Amino acid sequence: MTVDNSTDTASSASLAIRSSKPVYPENAATKDYAASLDASDPLKDFRSKFIIPSKANINSKKLAKPGLSPEPCIYFCGNSLGLQPKAMAKYMEAHLDTWSSIAVCGHFTDLEGSPLKQWQLLAEQAAASMCKIVGGNPEEVTPMGTLTMNLHLLLASFYKPTEKKHKILLDWKAFPSDHFAIESHIAWHDLDPKNSMVLIGPKEGEYEISTERILSYIDQHAAETAVLLLPGIQYYTGQLFDIAKITEYAQSRDIIVGWDLAHAYANVDLKLHDWNVDFAAWCTYKYGNAGPGAMGGIFVHEKHGKVDYSEGEDSPKFRHRLTGWYGGDRSVRFKMDNKFKPIPGAGGFQLSNPSVVDLASLCATLSVFDETSMAELRNKSIKLTAYLEYLLLKDTTDETRQFQIITPSDPHARGAQLSLLLKPGLLHKVSERLQNAGIVCDKREPGVIRVAPTPLYNTYTEVWMFVEQLKGALNG
Structure with missing residues (x-):
């Protein structure tokens, strides 16, 4: 494993043109003022489509105890687990009604009044909505498996090391599961991760990794690199990478490019097809709100999903992958002749009959996203996070502030999350104060609080209340 800390090709001051910050009035x-922003928010009605836990229940650790205060908590943890859409119960009930009323016939029957298609077509139903979230064509996207499983399947298809090109470039602080998956694929090919894994890290003492720095790693290792696999958004710092530019640059060096979009899916506006991304995988339980451990999804660019029948129907040519019967075309799926005829596109990477419970859950949350667009959600998210940043920094200086925002200040280089690195010894004190106030955030030892106001259900007033509690904890 190689960790490269070579000097950037450009100074950090010249890495990008920073977007101008919003100008706030004196009463901001x-x-x-926060309430006035909520009143004029065009997406404010989406909050009513979610079930927000009460402050009392968050602290009671009991299931919906009667008599407790109905005041909602402030939930800034959508980067770990999104809230439950109210549509979830309707969709799950529809699935159970189908199962109880027509049993096995549910695979092939569309029931009148149900929001769900027949079970055999549910993956396609979800893909038709999901593709709009990631900017892919419907045939380039399919819901399946879970994030790490999908990364394994995609690496099995796209990581083809040779004696010369065997390295995988990844993030220095990759989510452990990604790190383990990459490490295991390198070892599977009898290669040594110490030689074939290259971790792209920031400059010493910094957290943000500039695009130019990433490109310099690509230049340095291009001759030996087979795959570049990065997170769309870095889970710890919240940095959004320039997916389009990095993809194009790496591909020009004959490198396959994949993205882990766990923190980018349903968070930022993606254009995977237009950006020519080779493959991507994501989970749906964070900003996607599909439920804990919910079914993930994959993207495979159309250029990799083609099926060539030029040598006859019985001899299709397609990109090698680990295959299963559900990746086979429905027209021949039940012939049981053991002749694999893959579905063109990402659907051909499916393995087994998917869980209808998972697909019903996924379709429920996608029905909410179908009522808006990622462009609209992203627009609100940028404003919501900018307001959070403004309040955090107001009336403070680098010398007096007891935290550092390690997320990029450029609104277009981050998603909904701001990561606050607290001074040593403050994490427990601050976390306890927030918990007692009914504010749910994610913390990462030894001193980071990840704050993620989500545009579908969070408000500017909640941002204001959070900052009041945080500063009270820091100054108390």
Whole structure:
């Protein structure tokens, strides 16, 4: 494993043109001003489509205890687990009604009044909505498996090391599961991760990895690199990478490019097809709100999903992958002749009959996304996060501030999350204060709080209330 800390080809000051910050009025740090932003929010009605836990229940650790205060908690943890859409119960009930009323016939029968298609077509139903979230064509996207499983399957198809090109470039602080998956694929090919894994890290003492720095790693290792696999958004710092530019640059060096979109899916506006991304995988339980451990999804660019029948129907040519019967075309799926005829596109990477419970859950949350667009959600998210940043920094200086925002200040280089690195010894104190106030955030030892106001259900007033509690904890 190689960790390269070579000097950037350009200074950090010249890495990008920073977007201008919004200009706030004198009363911007008041609750009344935050409420005025909520009143004019065009997406404000989406909040009512979600079930928000009460402050009392968050702290009671009991299931919906009667008599507790109905005041909702402030939930800034959509980067770990999104809230439950109210549509979830309707969709799950529809699935159970199908199962109880027509049993096995549910695979092939569309029931009148159900929001769900027949079970055999549910993956396609979900893909038709999901593809709009990631910017792919419907045939380039399919819901399946879970994130790490999908990364394994995609690496099995796209990582083809040779004696010369065997390296995989990845993030220095990759989510452990990604790191383990990459490490295991290298070892599977009898290669040594110490030689074939290259971790792309920031400059010493920094957290943000500039695009130019990533490109310099690509230049340095291009001759030996087979795959570049990066997170669309870095889970720890919240940095959004320039997916389009990095993809194009790496591919020009004959490198396959994949993206882990766990923190980018349903968070930022993606254009995977237009950006010519080779493959991608994501989970759906964070900003996607499909439920804990929910079914993930994959993207395979159409250029890799083609099926060539030029040598006859019995001899299709297609990109090698680990195959299963559900990746076979429905027209021949039940012939049971053991002749694999893959579905063109990402659907051909499916393995087994998918869980209808998972697909029903996924279709429920996608029905909410179908009512808006990622462009609209992203627009609100940028404003919501900018307001959070403004309140956090107001009336403070680098010398007086007891935290550092390690997420990029450029709104277009981050998603909904700001990561706050607290001074040593403050994490427990601050976390306890927030918990007691009914504010749910994610913490990462030894000192980071990840704050993620989500545009579908969070408000500017909640942002204001959070900052009041945080500063009270820091100054108390």
